[in-house]
Every structure is written in C-alpha cells, then in structure tokens.
Amino acid sequence: MTAAGATLSSGQLRAERWRLRLQGWRSFWRRYRRKRAGVLGLAVLIVFGTMALFPSLLAGPFQDVTAGTSDSLVGPSATHLLGTDELGRDILNLTVYGARTSLTIGLVATFMTIFLGAVVGIAAGYIGGAVDTVLMRITDFFLILPTFVLALILAPIVLDSIKGTPLASGDFFGVSVQLVVIILIIAITSWASTARILRAQTLSLKERAFVDRARVIGSSSTHIMWRHILPNCLALIVANAVLTVTISILTESTLSFVGLGDPSQPSWGQLLESAQAVGAPGLGAWWYTFAPGVSIVLVMLAFTLVGNALDEILNPKLSVRG
Amino acid sequence: MSGRYLARKLVQAAITIALIVAVNFFLFRAMPGGPERAIGHNPNVSAASIAALRERWGLDKPLFPDQFLDYVNASLHGDFGYSIKYQGQPVSDVIAQQIWPTVLLVGLGTILSVILGLTLGSAAGWRRGRWPDYLGTAVSQALYAMPSFWLGMILLVIFATGLGWFPSFGMSTAGAVYGSWVDNVIDVGSHLVLPLATFTLGYMGEYSLIMRSSLIETLGEDYIMTARAKGLEGGRILREHALPNAMLPTVTIIALNVGYIVAGALTIEYVFSWPGLGTMTVDALGARDYPILQALFLLLSVCVVLANLLADIVYGFLDPRVKV
Numbered sequence: 149m150t151a152a153g154a155t156l157s158s159g160q161l162r163a164e165r166w167r168l169r170l171q172g173w174r175s176f177w178r179r180y181r182r183k184r185a186g187v188l189g190l191a192v193l194i195v196f197g198t199m200a201l202f203p204s205l206l207a208g209p210f211q212d213v214t215a216g217t218s219d220s221l222v223g224p225s226a227t228h229l230l231g232t233d234e235l236g237r238d239i240l241n242l243t244v245y246g247a248r249t250s251l252t253i254g255l256v257a258t259f260m261t262i263f264l265g266a267v268v269g270i271a272a273g274y275i276g277g278a279v280d281t282v283l284m285r286i287t288d289f290f291l292i293l294p295t296f297v298l299a300l301i302l303a304p305i306v307l308d309s310i311k312g313t314p315l316a317s318g319d320f321f322g323v324s325v326q327l328v329v330i331i332l333i334i335a336i337t338s339w340a341s342t343a344r345i346l347r348a349q350t351l352s353l354k355e356r357a358f359v360d361r362a363r364v365i366g367s368s369s370t371h372i373m374w375r376h377i378l379p380n381c382l383a384l385i386v387a388n389a390v391l392t393v394t395i396s397i398l399t400e401s402t403l404s405f406v407g408l409g410d411p412s413q414p415s416w417g418q419l420l421e422s423a424q425a426v427g428a429p430g431l432g433a434w435w436y437t438f439a440p441g442v443s444i445v446l447v448m449l450a451f452t453l454v455g456n457a458l459d460e461i462l463n464p465k466l467s468v469r470g
Numbered sequence: 471m472s473g474r475y476l477a478r479k480l481v482q483a484a485i486t487i488a489l490i491v492a493v494n495f496f497l498f499r500a501m502p503g504g505p506e507r508a509i510g511h512n513p514n515v516s517a518a519s520i521a522a523l524r525e526r527w528g529l530d531k532p533l534f535p536d537q538f539l540d541y542v543n544a545s546l547h548g549d550f551g552y553s554i555k556y557q558g559q560p561v562s563d564v565i566a567q568q569i570w571p572t573v574l575l576v577g578l579g580t581i582l583s584v585i586l587g588l589t590l591g592s593a594a595g596w597r598r599g600r601w602p603d604y605l606g607t608a609v610s611q612a613l614y615a616m617p618s619f620w621l622g623m624i625l626l627v628i629f630a631t632g633l634g635w636f637p638s639f640g641m642s643t644a645g646a647v648y649g650s651w652v653d654n655v656i657d658v659g660s661h662l663v664l665p666l667a668t669f670t671l672g673y674m675g676e677y678s679l680i681m682r683s684s685l686i687e688t689l690g691e692d693y694i695m696t697a698r699a700k701g702l703e704g705g706r707i708l709r710e711h712a713l714p715n716a717m718l719p720t721v722t723i724i725a726l727n728v729g730y731i732v733a734g735a736l737t738i739e740y741v742f743s744w745p746g747l748g749t750m751t752v753d754a755l756g757a758r759d760y761p762i763l764q765a766l767f768l769l770l771s772v773c774v775v776l777a778n779l780l781a782d783i784v785y786g787f788l789d790p791r792v793k794v
Contacts, residue, residue, distance in 0.1 A: 289489055292778055294729025297770045301497060301763045304755060394615075401617050405737055406752050420620060424741065429626040430638050437627070441620040448615035 179461050186457025192450035196443070200248040207244040211237040224435050231435035233419075234426045242419055243439040249415040251447070252323060253331055254397040260335035261396065262389050265342025270381070272343070273350025274373050284347070287340045295337035296399065302333050303408045326410040334399050342388055349381050383462045390455035394448050401444055416440035475786050483779040490771045495541045498764055550765040555757040561765045564750065571641055572746030575662070576735045579669030584724060587674035588717065591681025595716075596708055598686055606678065613675025619737035622668040626741065629664060636663050639743035665742045672734060680723050685716040718788060725781035729774040 156164070180186055199206060220234045230239040272283040306329050320328050353359060354377070362372050401417025403409065409418035419440040423429070428436040531537055544550070550561035587610075594606030613621075630638035637643065641661050648654040688694065689712055697707045732747075739748025747766065754762040 289486065292486055292775060293490070294733060294767075294770050294774050296733035297729065297767050300733075300751065300755065301760075301767050304758055304763070305497065305760075308758065398617060402619070402733070402737055405617070405619055406740065407755055417617070420617075420623070424619075424623065429623045429741070430631055432627060432631045434624075434627040437620065437623045441617070441624070444617055444620065445612070445615045449611060452611060452615060 176461070180457060183457035183460065185453045189450040189453030189457070192446055193454065196247050196251065196447055196450070199244050200251045203244045203248055207238070207241040210245045211241050223433075230439045231433070233422065233436060234428075239419075239435060239439050242414060243416070243443055246414055246416045246419055246440060247443065249327065249413050250397060250400065250417070250444070253327055253334075253400045253415060254393050254447075256323075257331045257334035257338075257396040257400065258389055258392045260331065261339045261392050262342055262385060264335055264339035265388075266346050266378070266381070266385060268339065269343035269346030270350050270373050270377055273347040274354055274369065274377060280347075283343070287343045287347075290337070290340035291344070293337075296402065299333045299337045299399065299403060300406070300408075302336070303329065303403060306333065307408070324410050324413050327413060327415075330400060330403055330408065333403075334396050338392065338395060338399070342385075342392065345384060345388060346381055349384055350377055353377050353380050387455065387458050387462055390451055390458060394451045394455075397444065397447060397451075416444050476783065479779055479782045479786075483775050486775050487772055490768065490775070491542060491545060492538075494545075494764055494768050494771075495538055497767075498541070498760070499537075545768065550768075551761040553754075553759055553762050555753055555759040555762065561761045564762065565747070565765055565769065568745065568747050568750045570746075571744055572732075572735060572739065572748065575665055575669060575739065575744060575746060576732060578662075579666055579673070579735070580724075580731065582666070582670040583673040584677060584721075586670060587677025588681045588720065590674065591678035591720075592685050592708070592713060592716070594678065595682040595685030595689070596712075598689075603682075607682065610675040610678040610682070613671055614679060616672065616675075617737075618668060618672030618734045619741050621672055622665065622738050622741035625664050625668055637661050638664075641745050661742075661744075665738055665744050668738050668741070669735060672738070673731065677720065677724060681716065681720045684720050685712060688712050688716040691715075718785070722781050722785055725777050725784075728777040729770060732770055732773070 203210070220232060220236045222228065222232045222236075224231045228238050228240070230243065232238060233242065268283050268287065272280040272287075307326060310325065310329070315325055318325055323331075359372060359376055362376055367375075400409075400415060401420065404415050404417030405421045405424070407421060409415060409421065411418060411422070414422070417440075420437055423433070423436040423440075426436075428434075531540075548562045550565075552558045553561050553564050556564045590606050590610065594603045594610070597603050626638055629635050637660060642654075642657050643661075646657060648657070694707060694711060697711050702711075735746075736748035736751050738744070739746045740752045743749055750762065751766060753759070754766075
C-alpha cells in the first residue's frame with residue numbers, strides 16, 4: 149500500500165501548494181474586509197496608485213519647466229482647478245505627476261530598507277556569535293544616530309561626488325540619479341529598526357522544531373534562512389514595511405523641502421519647496437501648498453490605517469475587547 | 471539601579487560618541503574635492519592661504535593616525551573650521567549665534583507638546599472605544615501624518631498672510647527700537663506664536679498616540695484589576711495607579727526621539743525664517759557649506775546620545791526592574 153503523499157507528482161504538489169496559498173489569501177481578505185478603516189485606507193491608496201500609474205488620464209501630459217502656459221500664481225478657476233504655480237503651470241497637473249515620484253521613492257526606499265534590515269536581522273539572529281555581536285553593534289549605532297541629520301549631510305556629499313561624472317545625467321528606469329541617491333540614502337539611514345525586529349523573530353524561530361528538523365536532514369544555513377526563517381517572518385515584514393513607507397515618504401518630502409530633491413521630477417515635497425522658495429505662503433497663494441500637502445497627509449494616513457488593520461489581524465493581542 | 475548598570479551605560483555612550491567623531495572625520499574627508507575645497511570655494515582666499523591652511527590642518531601628513539588625531543584634538547577644542555556661507559566666520563561662532571532661538575523654540579515646544587499630547591492620549595486611552603477616543607485618536611493620527619513644515623505653511627497663510635494676526639517671518643521686527651524690555655519680549659513673543667504652535671501641534675499627535683497605547687497596555691495589568699476589585703473609584707485608579715506607570719515608557723520614547731524632534735524643528739524654522747539652526751542648515755545646504763553641516767551633525771548626534779543616556783539613567787532609577 150502506498151501512502152497518498154508519495155503518489156503525488158511534482159506538478160500536483162505545486163498545484164496543491166498554490167491552492168493552499170490562495171485559500172490563505174482568501175481567509176486573510178475575509179478578515180481584512182471587516183476592518184472598515186483598513187478598507188478605507190486601501191481605497192485611498194488605490195486612487196493614488198492609479199494616479200501614479202496613469203497620470204495622463206487625469207491631468208494630460210506633464211508640464212515641465214518650459215510648459216507654463218498661464219499667468220503665474222493664479223488661484224483656482226475653471227481652467228485650473230487647483231490654481232497655477234510661479235511659472236504658470238497647473239498645480240493639479242504637477243500634483244498628479246508628483247504622485248508617481250513620491251510613491252516611487254517611498255516604495256522603492258521601503259523595499260531597500262526592508263531588504264537591508266531583513267538581511268542583517270536574519271543573519272545576525274540565525275548565525276549568532278561574533279557575527280551577531282558585530283551586526284547588532286552597527287545596528288545600535290544607526291538606531292541612536294539622528295538619521296535625518298545624517299541623511300542631510302550624506303545627500304549633498306554623494307550628489308556633489310557624482311556631479312560632472314557621466315552618472316549624473318543618467319537615469320534608472322525613468323528615475324533621475326538625484327532621486328536614486330535620495331532613495332539609497334533613505335535606505336541606508338533607516339534599516340536599523342527592521343533589523344532589530346527581525347533578529348528577535350529569528351531568535352525565537354531558530355529554536356522551533358522545524359528548523360532543527362531541516363538542520364538534521366542536512367539543509368545549509370542559507371537554505372534554512374531563505375526557505376524556513378524568511379517565510380515565517382513575512383507577516384512581520386509586511387506590517388513593518390507599511391510603517392516604513394510612511395517614514396520614507398515623510399523623509400523624502402522633508403529632504404526635498406530643504407532643497408535636496410530634483411526640480412525636473414517634482415515630488416510633493418519638491419512642490420512644497422518651490423512654493424516656499426517663491427514665498428507662496430506670504431503671498432497668500434494657499435493653493436500652491438494645498439494640493440501637494442493634502443496628498444502627503446492622505447497617503448500617510450492611508451498607509452497608517454492599512455498598517456493598523458494588518459497589525460490587528462496579525463497580532464491578536466491588539467484586538468479590541470468585547 | 472546598580473553602579474554596574476550606570477558604568478555600562480556611560481561606557482556605551484562614550485564609545486558611541488567616539489564612533490560619531492570618527493564617522494564625522496571620514497565624511498569630512500570623503501567630501502568631493504577634499505577638505506580644501508571647502509575653502510577653495512571662497513574666491514577671496516588666495517592660493518598662499520590655502521597652502522597655509524593645508525599645513526595647519528596637516529593635510530600633507532598621513533590620513534591615519536596623524537590627521538585623524540589632529541581632527542579629534544581640534545573638535546575637542548571646539549574648532550570646526552570656517553564657514554563658507556557666513557563670510558568665513560569660525561563655525562563655532564556661527565553656531566553659537568544661531569543656537570539660542572532654536573533652544574527657545576524646541577524647549578518651549580517640547581514642554582507644550584508633551585503636556586498636551588500626554589493629556590490627549592490619556593483621555594483617549596481611558597475612554598477606549600468611545601467617542602472621545604475616536605475623536606482624540608483621529609486628531610492625533612491626522613497631526614502625526616502631517617509634515618510639520620506643511621502645517622507651518624498652512625498656519626502662516628491663514629494667521630499671518632490672511633488674518634494678519636501675527637508676523638510672518640523672523641524673530642523680531644526689523645529695525646525696531648524698544649522702549650523697554652517688555653516691548654522686546656512682546657515683539658519676540660508675537661513672532662514666536664506661529665512656529666511654536668506648529669511645533670506643538672506637529673509633535674503632540676505622536677505623543678498622544680504613544681501615551682494612549684501605553685495607558686491601554688497598563689490598564690490591562692493585573693494590579694489595575696485588583697484596584698478595581700477593591701472598589702477604588704475610576705479617577706483614582708487612573709491618576710494613582712495607571713498614569714504613573716504608563717507615563718514612564720512614553721517619556722522614555724520621547725527622550726529617545728530627540729534627534730527626530732530637532733530634525734522637524736529645522737524645517738519649521740525654515741518656513742518661518744526663524745533665525746536658528748534650521749534656517750542656518752537650509753542656507754548651508756544651498757551653499758554646500760560643509761564645515762557648518764559637519765559641526766551640526768556632531769552637535770546633534772552628541773545631544774541625542776546624551777539624551778539617550780539621561781533617559782536610561784532616569785529609567786534605571788525609576789524602574790527597579792531594570793537590570794544590567
């Protein structure tokens with residue numbers, strides 16, 4: 149008599165795995181759907197995501213510095229729903245295209261932050277010993293540093309270093325080098341808390357029976373970290389990533405606001421910096437700051453709501469009594 | 471708190487500061503064009519004085535250990551080189567002039583935002599799941615989601631440009647002659663209102679959220695149950711049993727956030743042209759005034775390390791469970 153498991157072909161196994169995975173996603177969605185605030189946050193993100201992916205649907209072609217066609221700093225009107233900037237460009241157009249820049253930087257920087265944090269955290273926790281000590285000392289150092297101030301000095305140093313080299317004029321998949329530098333700097337300065345959290349999780353996972361079992365049948369450390377520890381950290385990684393996105397977006401807008409952004413690919417923070425540079429608040433041109441600022445607040449709130457909903461689902465201790 | 475705990479924290483802080491000094495040195499040398507570029511930027515400096523400075527800074531000597539030790543020595547004596555933007559003044563003089571407005575703004579702002587944030591957070595946490603909680607949490611979330619500089623721009627448009635209640639920039643009216651020190655205080659005070667309001671609103675949201683969750687966690691403890699069981703009235707449970715314990719982690723988190731607080735203050739100052747370190751930083755970034763930026767990084771990092779140390783020590787005193 150053969151066991152049922154032994155007669156499954158590898159194709160069937162894969163299909164079975166996908167069926168289970170899909171089932172997991174469905175039950176997760178059923179629970180998520182009940183969190184009203186979380187669904188609201190998700191809806192807002194879908195709106196801004198659509199804006200970022202298909203900006204021309206909402207606002208026509210991007211108006212670069214040469215494209216200003218109207219009078220400068222005119223308030224909202226029928227032709228310019230959100231007014232114009234100092235070059236006569238439509239603020240709605242700039243804000244819609246700003247979504248692409250802001251969200252791209254926020255998401256890519258988050259991905260890199262989480263990646264760095266996960267590699268350091270899991271390696272430190274799993275390998276242990278001297279590796280752990282050294283990595284955690286570095287992590288503690290980055291945790292204590294005022295990372296925003298570090299970013300403030302690193303950014304101009306790196307930007308000045310590449311200025312004049314062929315690198316400076318290139319771009320990566322449509323993102324200018326200046327913004328790539330900002331992304332890297334956000335990642336370099338904010339990975340440490342992720343590393344701490346994942347190290348703690350790895351330490352507890354390492355003691356579990358399935359890791360012992362994998363070790364006994366001769367799996368390599370890399371295999372165990374990649375196939376056993378990482379998948380079990382995913383829930384934590386996702387919850388942490390959502391929190392990191394808000395920090396990345398805020399850091400990006402602050403760095404752009406103090407003049408480290410790229411005016412040719414304006415993010416929302418960059419628009420606010422242009423508004424400040426021409427003295428829009430003092431001229432009463434409230435519409436210049438209104439749309440980009442509200443967009444930042446809405447996206448930040450939406451990510452926070454989604455993060456809270458995920459946290460409540462993944463962390464049963466937080467659910468409201470009664 | 472044992473002496474060993476204290477000693478350990480002191481040694482850790484000293485090591486961190488030493489590392490920060492080292493990072494600062496290597497950032498300084500990694501600077502494009504090397505450190506001489508910082509002076510070469512200035513067209514009024516002759517080749518001869520650059521050579522003199524090279525010799526004075528020991529740039530002809532090996533990077534390590536000679537240059538490094540010189541640098542550490544100079545830093546210890548408060549010599550951070552010369553500013554590019556501020557007509558070649560020594561960096562330490564520039565910072566000494568600009569630090570007090572920032573201390574005033576950040577100091578008052580921190581006191582106000584902590585008081586308001588903790589009050590709002592404990593009110594919300596105590597009434598968990600009822601409308602004061604929803605309202606308080608919604609307000610806190612919204613304030614937390616706002617970049618503080620944007621909040622400042624909005625307040626400026628409404629209360630300075632629109633209504634004209636407060637001046638829109640600077641720390642005092644240009645060219646004002648004061649009859650007495652009272653007039654002086656009133657003038658500076660009216661300039662301070664909007665930046666201070668921005669700072670307070672910008673940070674109280676976060677403090678309120680931390681306080682709320684800390685209080686809710688404390689209220690779930692067994693000893694609160696005991697207090698309820700022996701029939702204590704709600705207000706006394708909150709004031710005498712829950713709040714003291716819930717405040718401890720909150721205040722610690724705030725102390726650990728000093729770096730983040732100062733970073734926010736930098737942009738608020740820029741919005742209101744408040745003549746402090748923030749406005750200086752933005753100007754220095756625009757002029758690529760590296761000596762200023764380097765000194766600022768060192769100053770703020772050391773402040774953050776000391777704030778952390780203080781938080782650890784206070785925590786060790788207040789919470790006997792903290793062990794080495």
